[in-house]
Amino acid sequence: MKYRRLGKTDITVSVVGVGTWQLGGEWGNKVYTPQEVDRLLGRAKELGFNLIDTAECYGDHLSESLVGQAVHKDRASWIIATKFGHKFNNNFDRDFLYSPQDVVQQLEDSLKALRTDYIDLYQFHSGPDEAFDQPELWDVLNEQVKAGKIRHLGISILENDNLHQTEQATQVGAAAIQVVYNRLDRIPEEQVFPSCQAQDLGVLARVPLASGLLSGKYKPGTKFTDPDDVRSLHDKELIQQQLNMVRQIQQTELPEDVDMAAWALAWCLQHPAVTCVIPGCKTVEQVEANARAVDLDIVRDDHPQAVA
Numbered sequence: 001m002k003y004r005r006l007g008k009t010d011i012t013v014s015v016v017g018v019g020t021w022q023l024g025g026e027w028g029n030k031v032y033t034p035q036e037v038d039r040l041l042g043r044a045k046e047l048g049f050n051l052i053d054t055a056e057c058y059g060d061h062l063s064e065s066l067v068g069q070a071v072h073k074d075r076a077s078w079i080i081a082t083k084f085g086h087k088f089n090n091n092f093d094r095d096f097l098y099s100p101q102d103v104v105q106q107l108e109d110s111l112k113a114l115r116t117d118y119i120d121l122y123q124f125h126s127g128p129d130e131a132f133d134q135p136e137l138w139d140v141l142n143e144q145v146k147a148g149k150i151r152h153l154g155i156s157i158l159e160n161d162n163l164h165q166t167e168q169a170t171q172v173g174a175a176a177i178q179v180v181y182n183r184l185d186r187i188p189e190e191q192v193f194p195s196c197q198a199q200d201l202g203v204l205a206r207v208p209l210a211s212g213l214l215s216g217k218y219k220p221g222t223k224f225t226d227p228d229d230v231r232s233l234h235d236k237e238l239i240q241q242q243l244n245m246v247r248q249i250q251q252t253e254l255p256e257d258v259d260m261a262a263w264a265l266a267w268c269l270q271h272p273a274v275t276c277v278i279p280g281c282k283t284v285e286q287v288e289a290n291a292r293a294v295d296l297d298i299v300r301d302d303h304p305q306a307v308a
Contacts, residue, residue, distance in 0.1 A: 001014050001015070001016070001047060001048025001049065001291065001294055002014070002015045002294050003015065003050075004275045004276065005202075005275075006079075006121070006152075006175065006176055006202035006275055006276075007175045007176050007196075007199075007200050007201045007202030007203075007275070008175055008199075008200040008201070009151075009152050009175045009176070009202065011079055011120060011121070011151070011152065011202075013050060013051040013079050013202075013275060013276050014048055014049045014050045014051055014276065015269055015275070015276050015277070015294060016049060016265060016269075016276065016277055016278075016279070016290050016291060016293055016294060017049060017050075017051030017052065017053055017081075017204070017276050017277065017278040018040070018041065018044050018049055018051065018052045018053070018278070018281060018287070019053050019206065019278040019279055019280040019281070020052060020053065020054040020058060020063045020066075020067060020280070021054075021055070021058050021063065021280055022280045022281075022282050023037060023054070023058060023059070023062065023063035023066050023067070024055075024057070024058030024059035024062050024063045024088070025059050025062065025091075026058070026059075026091050026092060030282070032066060034066060034069050034070070037066040037067070037069070037070045038069075038070050039284055040070075040281060040283075040284060040287060041067070041070045041071060042070075043284045043287050043288065044281075044287050044291075045074075045077060045078075047287065047288065047291040048291070049287075049291070050077065050078055050079050051078075051079045051081065051204075051276055051278070052067055052071070052078055052079070052080050052081065053081045053082075053178075053204065053206070053278045054067050054080070054081070054082045054083075054114075055082055055083040055086070055125060056082065056083060056084055056085075056086060056087070056088075056106050056109070056110055056125070057083075057086035057087060057088040057094050057125070058088070059088055060087075060088045061088075061109055061110065061113040062088075064082060064110055064113035064114050065113045065114075067080070067114060068113055068114035068115035068116065069115070072114070072115035072116065075115075075116055079120045079121070080114060080116065080119055080120050080121070081119075081120060081121035081122075081123060081154065081178075081204070082110050082114065082119055082121075082122060082123070083122070083123040083124070083125035083126075083156055084098075084103050084106045084107065084110070084122065084123070084124065084125055085097060085098050085103070085106075085124060085125040085126070085127045085131065086125050086126075096127065096131070098127055098131035098134070098137065099137075100134070100136050100137050100139075100140040103137060103140065103141065104140060104144070107119075107122065107144060107149060107150070110122075111149065117148075117149070118148060118149055118150065118151060119149065119150050119151070120151045120152065121151070121152050121153075121154045121175075121176060122141070122144075122150045122152075122153055122154065123153070123154035123155060123156045123176070123178055124153075124154070124155045124156060124165075124174070125156050126156050126157065126158035127158070128158075129162075129164050129165065132155075132164075132165050132168075138153075138172040138173060141153055141173070142173045145173070152174075152175045152176065153172070153173050153174040153175065154174050154175060154176035154177065154178060154202075154204075155169055155172075155174045155176070155177055155178070156177075156178035156179075156204075156206075157177060157178070157179050157192070160179045160180045160181065160185065160187045160188050160192065161187050161188070161190065161191060161192065162192070163191045163192060163195060166191075166192050166195045166196065166201075167195050167199075169196075169199055169201055170199045170201075174201070175201060175202060176201055176202035176203065176204060176275070177192065177196050177201050177202070177203055177204070178203075178204040178205075178206055178278075179192055179203065179204075179205065179206065180205075180206055180207045181203075181205040181206070181207075181208065181268055181271075181274065182205070182207060182208045182209065182210045182214060182264060182268060183210070183214060183249060183264055183267050183268075184210045184213065184214065184242050184245055184246070185207075185210065188203075188273075189271065193271065193273035193274075194273075196273050197272070197273050202275040202276075203273050203274050203275050203276075204275065204276050204277075204278050205268045205274050205276070205277045205278065206278050208264060208265050208268045208277040208278070208279050209261055209264055209265070209279050210242065210246075210264075213239070213242050213243060213246055214246060214249075214260060214261065214264040215260060215261045215264075216246070216250065216254075216259070216260030216261065219243065219247070222239075222243060223236070246260075258296065259289065259292065261279075261289055261290070261293075262289060262290070262292040262293040262296055263293075263296060263298065264293075265277050265279060265290060265293035266293040266294075266296035266298040267298050267300065269293065269298075270298050270299070270300045271300075277293070
């Protein structure tokens with residue numbers, strides 16, 4: 001495993017982290033047992049992973065609870081990133097709660113679920129600008145930082161060209177940006193990444209496998225019709241365009257005998273703004289596959305190689 005400093009913080013994170021949306025049950029409605037999560041995170045630790053990204057609404061604090069059960073006895077070995085602002089109702093249905101009072105309660109609920117007395121990175125969760133533009137919200141959050149319940153604040157932007165929130169990160173006390181970034185979606189390179197670099201912000205790249213499309217498992221023409229699969233909610237024409245792009249990438253960019261998923265993660269990590277990728281993983285085998293990205297020497301013509 002390789003590690004990078006998370007922006008201007010004192011935190012060093014593994015360049016590949018563990019995304020845990022799947023633990024909330026929305027992806028295929030799989031219910032994870034504590035034993036399964038123990039095995040996932042146990043293997044991740046063996047391979048050098050130290051960052052876990054979760055959220056209050058991956059289930060009703062369900063993902064957080066499973067993570068907390070798995071790591072609370074070895075809390076110091078992990079960097080835990082979670083989020084605030086959403087309330088899970090049922091699959092793909094949430095309420096949005098961004099008042100200072102609501103957020104403080106969410107923080108307490110997350111601390112309880114995670115079985116910890118502090119959160120390493122507490123992130124504004126994909127909210128609109130009007131929710132973001134509340135000075136009193138950030139005042140309350142920075143009070144929680146001073147109280148020791150939060151080490152650092154972050155912003156998970158919903159639209160990956162949201163420069164409004166990105167450019168105010170330092171002003172509100174945030175040290176990291178989370179954003180969708182992958183080989184099929186390079187929009188952050190235009191404005192968000194330069195702003196992050198100028199402010200020395202950490203960058204967590206979510207959806208680095210484009211919801212599995214960059215795994216190499218799906219061919220053009222594949223249709224996602226299962227209502228429990230979030231991809232069934234995506235624009236069908238766009239998915240076909242993306243699958244055609246994947247095929248072209250396989251033919252023109254993917255080195256011979258290289259796993260496409262690992263290549264896609266390594267590709268993201270070569271952008272100098274990116275600190276860490278946070279792919280989801282449903283099995284121990286996927287944890288191991290994600291870790292293999294670290295060993296790939298991917299050279300991109302558009303950017304100099306990132307510092308390990």
